[in-house]
Amino acid sequence: MNSSSGSAAGPSSGSGDGSAPRRNSKRPKYSKFTQQELPACKPILTPKWVISVFTLVGVIFVPIGIAALMASNNVVEIVDRYDTECIPANMTGDKVAYIQNDDIIKTCTRNLTVPKDMDQPIYVYYQLDNFYQNHRRYVKSRNDAQLKDADQANKTSGCDPEKTTKDGSPIVPCGLIAWSLFNDTYNFTLGNKNLSVNKNGISWKSDRDHKFGKDVFPKNFQNGILRGGASLDSNKPLNEQEDLIVWMRTAALPTFRKLYGKIHQDLKANDIIMVTLENNYNTYSFNGKKKLVLSTSSWLGGKNDFLGIAYLTIGGLCFFLATAFTVVYLVKPRKLGDPSYLSWNRNPSGH
């Protein structure tokens, strides 16, 4: 400090001057970052902002909601539950026995009326209910390596309990999912003309190209004592077995639809389609419903009002909130930055 006088009183004689070089090295370097002074935007939720945000959300959401609802309304959907109908009257007491009896011919005919004009393509779905494709035991029971690569046919890890046949040769495709492949079939006739169902391109292209090998053929499939679902044509490579590819995409919920095929033909209102179906798949064990669905598609996909309603609700709510806040600000305005709202001004008695 003032070492010039040198007349220090008391025993303590200040810090040594020898520390000068050390000093500089210890001095923190100034930067806006280390001093926490970086330029920053500090948005403040002013009434203007609140009202605009809510209004904006309303303005965006309501049209989206309307568009979504309209899209959903334009979709024409025919849903037909057939599991209860396609059972002979004498067998309704024991459906499981009926379905498990391979000797009974399970062909069944249904007539569907087209309610509105349906433009092609018309998508054919089957809908299962109470079928837990998302059960952990089920989901895990597959082996992707085996599906992709012919050399890896032996890789059946994870496929329990459909791993190998009794004599130990690997099942391709192994696992519960493939084993329980859906095997009802549908044939459509309009009048007396056959409506062809195009089963190509119902699966994702990437699945066909990369996940199911073109040189992998089904082996030992459905050879066990217990038959699951459909058999596969062992001369067709897996990447062409599109029903399997679709089935292998396990559904998230116990009620699900899967694409069966496409009909490339426009249907007129009141057309009557005759469906000849083979009711093979056992859902009677677990009281699952089976439905056949014919549906057109919009830009948003199938028929479901939920999205549109949700958008409209939120849009409406935001308009309401915008109004409500406008009212609040009008009725009980608070000047921004009004110091009288500071805590020490509000309760003068102190904290």
Added chain:
Amino acid sequence: MARRGRKRDRLRWSKLYSFACVRPTVLLDDEQPSSLQGPGYSRIVHCNRPLLHRKKPLDYRNNYITTTKYNVITFLPKALFEQFRRVANIYFLLAAVLSLTPVSPFTPVSMIAPLAFVVGLSMAKEALEDWRRFIQDMKVNSRKVSVHNGEGQFGYKQWQDIRVGDIVKVEKDQFFPADLLLLSSSYEDGICYVETMNLDGETNLKVKRSLEVTLALDDDEAFRDFTATIKCEDPNPNLYTFVGNFEYERQVYALEPNQILLRDSKLRNTTYIYGVVIFTGHDSKVMQNATSSPSKRSRIEKKMDKIIYVLFTILVLISLISSIGFAVITKNKMPDWWYLRPDDTSSLYDPSRPALSGVFHLVTALILYGYLIPISLYVSIEVVKVLQATFINRDVLMYDEETGNPAQARTSNLNEELGQVDTILSDKTGTLTCNQMDFLKCSIAGVSYGVRSSEVEIAASKQMETEASGTPEHQNVTRDLWEDNRGAYGSSEIELVNGIPSMVDKPRKPVIKGFSFEDDRLLNGNWTKEPTANTILMFFRILALCHTAIPEPNEDTGGFTYEAESPDEGAFLVAAREFGFEFCKRTQTSVFIREKYSPSEEPVEREFKILNLLEFSSKRKRMSVVVRYESGQILLLCKGADSIIFDRLSKNGRLYESDTSRHLNEYGEAGLRTLALAYRVLDESEYSAWNTEFLKAKTTIGPDREAQVERISDIMERELILVGATAVEDKLQKGVPQCIDKLAQAGLKIWVLTGDKIETAINIGYACSLLRPGMKQICLSTVSNDLLTQDANKAAKENILMQITNAGQMIKLVKDPYAAFALIIDGKTLTYALEDDVKNQFLSLAVDCASVICCRVSPKQKALVTRLVKEGTGKVTLAIGDGANDVGMIQEADIGVGISGVEGMQAVMASDFSISQFRFLERLLVVHGHWCYKRIALMICYFFYKNIAFGLTIFYFEAYTGFSGQSVYDDWYMLLFNVVLTSLPVISLGVFEQDVSSEVCLQFPALYQQGPRNLFFDWYRIIGWMFNGLYTSIVIYFLNIGIFFCRSFRSGGQTADMAAIGTTMFTCIIWAVNVQIALIMSHFTWIQHLFVWGSVATWYLFLLAYGTSTLSGNAYQILVEALGPAPIYWAVTLLVISVCNIPYLLHISYQRALNPLDHHVIQEIKYYKKDLEDQRMWKREKTKARQKTKIGFTARVDAKIMQLRGRLHKKAPSLTVQTV
């Protein structure tokens, strides 16, 4: 040559005791060497034969000290143990182990990788911190000291190699390497001076004295054949006692603490000493005092643990629900699910043994829902805290130019605790003061001299001036300057805060250390022209003669520096020299003064014979010398506390009493330390009669000698004639009063715990405005009674209890809300007050007082007081100190702050934070503490929110999968959720969030109260956030399920599989939580933008990258092929973001609109630049924002203003404030 130098030393140095102390030469005779037997007194030291101490049972601990937590071998187990003391980590460890079994719903790597990362990072941090401690220890252990190697040869050895029984030679200004028995010193009479700063914080030197019998051992050769045996007490932490016997040449001598030199104290003013090592390393008293540093955890973290327990409960609950559900379904339904092959299952899914499957599933569920517990929470908090600590370390505004030390967060565990401090317990010496006195004013013959004003006066006058004029220019020079002018901010922040001296009219730069006096009437010999020149002469002579200091020539300047017992004395001597009375030499019997009545004339050296010296003691509160002038005249010169002196004035000595007493009051108000000076003329016969009595008393043998001497002294110190009074400013450290003021405004309570005597402590209390005139002081004291028997003990305790009760009642009876009380208590009383049955009453009394000062407290008591406050009030305490005597309290307090820069490092080593000046405490608490508190609080709340939001969606999905334990998300999504996708935004929140800028924090200390009142981490808020998480999870799950239910989600007719729904839901979560954090933040730099929006972008990038590999299973090409082209994917995202965040937006909009918090309003004021438009309002609010403080500068200034106003009304002739 060295020999001669030593002789000179002896001549000069060994004189002191002849005045200061009476050497009790024959005392040993009546003190029987105590019989040292029984437990606690078993130590035997064979002096000079350290080899004997290599074998059992005399193989005592070596002198190696270690303060590290781990060593190479113990690090791994111990550090791992530390890590897994956290329940959450144990849980994750178990989960990781179980993930290797088929029970786990996830792949092992997705469980082990995050855990390894998290634990590894924390352990790396521990290792680094311990390494630093190790380096510090090594430095101490490898210090060198000269040790006897046998044959009279001394050589240097490292401290760690010293053994018990070694003879060491310690040189001037070296630390003692262990506890030593002093054998001899460079002084013939075996005394040495010791600085015990590191032990008790006192800077004044203490005299230690060797036994008579070992005096001869004063050169290296003498130790060739020296042997002796010491039998003494076992190692113990008591610094002030020592019991032992010294057996030498077949005689036994008793040892006292006076012969013991303690480790970590320093040899001063003595060329060298010889000593025998008695206690080494961890046996030494100072190390025994060091309790192992406790690992501290902040309150927020403790509360966080509770939240984690809550989450665990929820976790266990939903796991139970899951597993029961699973068992029921497995039993009842699964047999029908032929597609699961119920006939061929493992025990995990066995319908015939549902209970067993249920148990297995419980484990699965516990792992599956583990996402409720944020695994990355601890590690994120650790990262955030380290970064926050870096900001503290790098803050240039907490860097001290003088010592070159920046602030240092030594542990980063307690950053947020800094924002919640309620009570500060502060050491005095070296913390509040720099222990340096400045002679500022004096009153001689009823006239006050000295035109400079003390800090308090200047601030008061500034304030008045501002209030009177209120013009912008004036505002600029006072409080507001620094915030409007950010350029000047960094350099002189503190002075400007309260318009303190330095910049206005005269630059206040004391040219001479210890002397800030300025008055032409006295300086430059002008005093001779004053009408009362004779009295002034007497005044100066008392200053120059009545002391126990020793001059030391200063080669550089040709002047003298003074080694004085107290800094006051040093200041007096410097003052006397400046007035022309230079104290230049002291001999056994005389003091030589170079007197110079005018600057031009040559100094005349006068000899004053010192006939007697009546010592200062805190009981007597005065000291006197009897001198014989060259003319033969005998005078008694006396200085002492005014009350004592005034009582002893003779009838004709009271001429100046009223004036002086008025001046003394003024000085006291101005925060100065005062002493009154008086003299008495003695005639020869009177003196010689008294002197015989006095000598007799002094040579009395026995316990009543002290009393005798005191009584005789008392007889002489009467009939005094008052000369005047001195006023010395105890130099506080820079910015201390302002800092205390700000801290008080922030609502903090400040207690001072000092080892100093009560008067000094009170003076400092005044100087830093913890006390002020008009404050009611409650002094708790004991009847001084040295022979405390059991009965007396009890009586004393009852007496204290009564005092406490009375004081408590008095406080209750006072109605005036502005009445302030101060509690002053000394160490002895404190021993009683801290006893279990009294301490609660004591605490409640202390809490009622605006300031508390504890004097004469031992380090142990400091720690006890700290514990009392901490446990009694349940609030956060902060202890700040600089010396080793503060270590206990620093470790005991919730937060320990060490002052670095002074020599001792113990306090710093034990502390959690170190700063180099007390004043930086303000910034540390009010800025960094406030920020860190809010950041951590928000961060933790957000953490729980996001993990609940995410974790519960997994649970809902379970209900749709027959509770089978399948997750809708890909393992990789889950792995990335905590570690990558949501970690950086929350870290940026924890590191960079600022509700208000640092300037505003400093201007509105009241904002700090948000911390101690815990506004941001109370259960209301925490539960609110948890509900927000619950809400978000519900919205995300059910909107997605509702929208994707059964429909095709693309124009191509494809339906959504589990991967598509899972990915969409996960996208929604990532968006929702990141938008949520953006809504929490109020301060966006590019970093926050980068992290928040970067995280969202990372998610999409990850999806793209993940989708390119077929290893991703059903997620292959999911974004490019399936979701990206589907409008519904984007529509759902937008919908969910909005629905999730609207309630929070609504909440904050509503709160801001109708019920804004302080920082909201201030943000608005700043945003609209209202502070610039309406400066008057801004200033008014800043003033109002202060808590109604009863202590601190502001309160003091207010009091002073009232007083000055009063005086103006009366049109008093003079104003004391003359600077402005």
